[in-house]
Amino acid sequence: MYRFSQAKGLSQAVVSAAYNALLPDTCVLCEQILKHPQPDHLCPYCRLALPYNLISCITCAMPLQSTATSYCGPCITKPLADQALVPLLHQREAAYLLHRFKFQKSLREGQALAQAMLQMINTMHAAGQPLPQCLIPTPTSWQQRLLKGFDHAQILTRLLSKEANIPVKAHLLKRNYGPPQRQKTRAQRLKLAHSTYTLRQPGKRINYQHVAVVDDVLTTGTTARHIVQLLRKAGVERVDLWCATRAT
Numbered sequence: 011m012y013r014f015s016q017a018k019g020l021s022q023a024v025v026s027a028a029y030n031a032l033l034p035d036t037c038v039l040c041e042q043i044l045k046h047p048q049p050d051h052l053c054p055y056c057r058l059a060l061p062y063n064l065i066s067c068i069t070c071a072m073p074l075q076s077t078a079t080s081y082c083g084p085c086i087t088k089p090l091a092d093q094a095l096v097p098l099l100h101q102r103e104a105a106y107l108l109h110r111f112k113f114q115k116s117l118r119e120g121q122a123l124a125q126a127m128l129q130m131i132n133t134m135h136a137a138g139q140p141l142p143q144c145l146i147p148t149p150t151s152w153q154q155r156l157l158k159g160f161d162h163a164q165i166l167t168r169l170l171s172k173e174a175n176i177p178v179k180a181h182l183l184k185r186n187y188g189p190p191q192r193q194k195t196r197a198q199r200l201k202l203a204h205s206t207y208t209l210r211q212p213g214k215r216i217n218y219q220h221v222a223v224v225d226d227v228l229t230t231g232t233t234a235r236h237i238v239q240l241l242r243k244a245g246v247e248r249v250d251l252w253c254a255t256r257a258t
């Protein structure tokens with residue numbers, strides 16, 4: 011079942027990519043024809059107009075008012091992760107791209123988001139920050155993959171993996187079937203996260219010191235916090251979060 015749904019999602023993406031390759035590249039936001047194909051399928055104007063998350067908390071990516079501090083209030087005592095890389099705010103054009111990628115299953119918008127993430131990752135790496143040893147997509151349940159035929163977190167992770175040359179380890183975590191988190195309140199999410207996300211092999215040590223968990227949007231951080239705790243308990247020393255957009 012798992013392989014079937016994954017293959018279905020990938021085959022749709024391959025057909026879509028092949029179809030798009032026959033046409034001139036157009037901007038995914040304003041639809042003007044691009045003189046040269048762009049890896050993010052954006053014209054320079056739309057790329058500049060994206061709502062970038064320029065000044066944000068190091069460990070949860072929540073926007074900050076100034077550069078006077080590197081952390082938001084809650085993260086001073088309870089940091090969400092070791093580092094959170096989230097290049098865009100979940101607003102306007104970025105929210106539109108993410109919605110198209112996630113619900114219309116449009117790979118070009120996923121590539122636009124992945125490229126924004128890669129730009130931030132490359133900047134961080136050029137500044138001397140180490141890259142993780144592997145990327146872990148935030149898991150979806152096999153029932154959801156079967157229903158949707160598309161695993162957006164896994165596709166985003168594979169796009170990043172290919173460009174940044176970091177392996178994907180998709181089988182360390184699993185998501186048990188449950189209603190989508192967006193239908194839940196904050197309190198319900200907190201309760202749900204503990205039962206929904208688990209290690210695939212509880213009790214077994216994970217032999218990576220530094221990993222990054224990848225997802226499309228970072229919202230309350232409830233799921234992310236639980237996953238970070240699971241990985242740390244399994245022996246991972248440093249857990250980063252890589253997401254495309256930050257909800258505020």
Ligand SMILES: [Zn+2]
Nearest residue numbers: 037040053056
């Ligand atoms: Zn444009």
Ligand SMILES: [Zn+2]
Nearest residue numbers: 067070082085
């Ligand atoms: Zn924070």
